[in-house]
Amino acid sequence: MRTEFYSSLSQNFSQLLEDADDYNVTIKVGENQNTQEFRAHSTILRARSPYFKSALSNQWANKKKDGMILFTKPNISSPVFTLIIKYIYTGILDLTNVSSSDILGLLVASDELILEELFKHVQNYLIEKEAAWLNQNLVKVLLIVSKLASCKQLQDYCYESICTDPEPFFTSKEFPILDKDIFLELVKRDDLGIKEIDLWDHLIKWGISQIPTIIQNDVKKFTDANFRDLKKTLDPFISHIRFYEISSKDFFNKVRQYRKILSLELFEDVMSYLMAETEPQYKRLPARLSINLPESKIIRRRHVVILSNWIRQMDSISTKNKYKFQLLYRGSRDGYNINTFYSKVNGQGQAIATIKIQNSEKIIGGFNASGWNWNYNPNYNSYNYGYYNNRNPDNNKNHFIFSFGENYEIKICKFVSGTGLYYGNNCMLAFGDGDLTFSGGTGSCNQRSYDQPILDVNSFVAEEMEIFSIQKIMI
Template sequence: MRTEFYPSLSLNFFQLLEDADDYNVTIKVGENQNTQDFRLHSTILRARSPYFKSALSFQWTNNKKDGMILFTKPNISPPVFALIIKYLYTGILDLTNVPGSDILGLLAGSDELILEELFKHVQNYLIEKEAVWLKQNLVKVLHVVSKLANCKQLQDYCYESICTDPDPFFTSEDFPILDKDIFLELIKRDDLEIEEIVLWDHLIKWGISQTPTIKQKDVKKFTVSNFGNLKKTLDPFISHIRFYEISSKDFFYKVRPYRKIFPLVLFEDLVSFLMAEAEPQHERLPARYVDLSESKIIKRRHATILSNQILYKDASSKISKGNKYKFRLLYRGSRDGYDINTFYSKVNGQGQAIAVIKIRNSEKIIGGFNASGWNWNYNYNYSHRYNNNRNADNNQDHFIFSFEENYKIKIGKFVSGTGLYYGHNCMLMFGNGDLTFSGGNGSCNQNSYDQPILDVNRFVAEEMEIFSVQRL
C-alpha cells in the first residue's frame, strides 16, 4: 500500500527555508532602494526550476564569494520572488490579498524561471479571479503579456475585453503611452466595437503624444515638419482605418485637416467616394461594429453577444470577419404605442428580428429572437388561422433570453410544443407562455423552452424595441 505524506514534507521544507544555516546561494532581487537578499539551497533550486538547473551549472557559478554562489535578479521584485521561492520549496501558493500588480509580476517571473505549472496557474487565476483589476489596468497588462510567447490565453482575453468595451481603455490615463505594436494589433481587428470616427480621434491623440516634436494639439498650428513626423508615426495605421464608414460631415471636420499625412491617391479616393459616391478604388474593409445608436435598451456588447448566439448557437463565441449582423430599429413602444395592429404593421415582413424589453425598476433586459420574422396578416379571421396552425411557427432557431449585470446572459432554447405564435391577441408570444407581452405588461412561464428567463412570472415593461437583424 502506498501512502503519501505531502503536507508534512511541505512543512519540513518550509522550515528549511526559514531556519536553515546551510544555504549556498544568495540571490539579490529588486532594484534601487527596493532590494532583498534571499539565502537558498542550490539543490532545491536545481530540482524545481529548469532555469536554475542551467544557471547553477558549473559554467554559470563563477560568481562566488566565500564559497557562496551570488545571483542578482533586478527585474523581479522581492514580494514576487518570495511567492516564487515559497512555491519552489513547499508547493504552496497563496494569492489571498496579493495586489494585482504583484500577481502580474509573478506571471512574468514564472515565465522567466521556466516554471510552467506556476505560469499556467497564475494566467488562469488572473482571468478568473482578477477580471476587474485586469480591466482597470489593460495598458499595463498588455505591455507585460505581449512580450510573453506562452501567454496567448491572457493576451486574447485582454484584446477581447477591449473589443467588447473599448471606451474605458481608450480614455484611460495610460493610453497615450500604449505600445505601438499593441495599438496596431487592436486597430486591425474587425471585432473592435467602436465608431470609426471615434477610433480616428483616439488615433490622432495617441499619434501626437507619440511624436515629441509636436508641441501643440491644434492642427491649424502644425508646421510642415509636424505633419511629416506625424505621418511617420501613423503610417502603419492608416490602411486599417475604415474611412469609408465615416460620414462626410465627420470626414470634413475631423479627418480632412490631417490630409497631409495621407497618401494622395487614398485621400482623393475617399473624397470621390464621399462627395460623388464613386466606387472606392482602395479596399473597403467591413464595418467593425454594430450600430445601436437608436436603441434605448441595449448596447453594442449586448448586440455582439446576441449575434454570437444567432450565428454560432453560443453566446460566448467570437464573431469573425464577415459574420456580423446589422441591427435596424423597427419598433419602439414609447414611440409607436402598444397597439397590436400598429406593432405588426411595423415588424411584418422584415425578416429575422430580435425583441428586447427593459423591465421597469430593474436593470434586467429580456427578449426573444424570431428566427423566421413576423409574418402575420391581421386581416385574416383569427379562428381560421388558429385552426389551421397558420399562426404557429416551430423554427428550431428561436430562442428567448435575459441579461443581468455585467452582460451575463441566460438563453432559453426552443425544445418542444410551439416556438412562437403570431397574433393570438399578443404582440409577443414565444412558446406556450414562455414569453408573452402586450400593452406594456407581460409574463414568463416555462413550457416550450428549456429554461425560464425570469425568476418571476409577471413583469411590467419600461420600454420595448424590435430590431431586424441582417447579416453583413
C-alpha cells in the same frame, strides 16, 4: 496499496526553507532601497525550475563568494519572490490579500523562471478573479503581457475587452504611452467596436503625443516639419483606417485638414467616393464589426465582455468567436408565467440567464450551454414538462453559474458533479441540484452541484430577470 502524504511533505519543506542552515544559494531581489535576500538550496531549485537547472549547471557562469552561489534579480520584487520561493519549496500559493499589481508581477516572474504550472495558474487567476482590475489597467497590462509569448490567453482577453468596449481604453490617461505595435494590432482588427471617425480622432491625438516637436494641438499652426513627423509616425496605420466608412461631413471636418499625412492619390480617391460616389480605386476594407448590445435593464457592455470571454473558454470549436446577446425574455415585460417563459426561450440554443437582486447591486445568473429544448403539446396547450436530470458530466461541464459585484467583480461557479441543469413544470431556471433555482420572481441558492455558492444567502427576490440567446459571430 498506494498512500500519498503530500501535506506533511509540503510542511517539512516549508520548515527547510525557513530554518535551513545548509543553504548554498543566496538570491537578492529588488532594487534600490527595496531589496531582500533569500536563502535556498541548489538541489531544490534545480528540481523545480528549468531556469535554475540551467543557471546552476556547470556551463553557467555563477558568481560565487565563499562557496556561496549568488543571484541578483532586480526585476523581481520582494513580495513576488516570497510567493515564488514558497511555491517552489511547498507547492503552495496563497494570493489572499496580494495586490493585483503583484499578481501581474508574479505572472512575469514565473514566465522568466520557467515555472509553467505557476504561470498557467496565475494567468487564469487574473482573468477569472481580477477582471475588474484588468479592465481598469488595460494599457499597463498590455504593455507587459504583449512581450510574453506564452501569455496568449491574457493578451486575447485584453484585446477582446478593448474591442468590445473601446472608449474607456482610448480616453484613459495612460493611452498616450501605448506602444505603437499594440495600437497597430488594434487598428488592424475588424472587430474593434468603434466608429471610424472616432478611431481617427484617437489616432491623431496619439500620433501628436508621440512627437515632442509638436507643441500645440491646433493643426492650423502645424509646420511642414510637423506634418512630416506626423506622417512618418502614423504611416503604418493609414492603410488600416476605413476611410470609405467615414461620412462626407466628418471627412471634411476632421480628416481633410490632415491631408498632408495622406498620399495625394488616397485623399483624392476617398473624396471622389464620398462626393461623387465613384468606385474606390484603393482596397476598401470591410466595416468593423461591433457588438450590438440588447436593451438590457440588467447587464452593461462590460458584463458582456466578461461573460463572452468565459463562454469562449467553454467553446471547443473556436477561440475566435464573438458573441451577440439577443434578448429573448424579460420578466417585467413578459411576466413570470412558466408557459410564456418557455415559449420565449425554447429551442433558441445556448443562452445566458441574468437576474438583478432586489435592493442590491448583485447580478446573478447562469450559462445554459445546451439551451432549453421542450416539445409543445397542443392537446394541453402547454409544453411537455418532464424532469430533465442529466448527470452525464460531458453534457454538464460547459454550464456555469455566476455572480457580479458592484465593480464588475465576477465569481464563476463551475459544475463538479450531480446535475448541471434541469427544468420542469415547477421552475424556470434550475442549475444544479438547487445551486440556482428561480420561478415567479423568487429563487434560492444552495450549493450542491457546483464548486462554490454564488450568493451568501440561500434565497432572494428578483428586481428583474432576462434571458439572452448567445449567437456566434465568426471573425
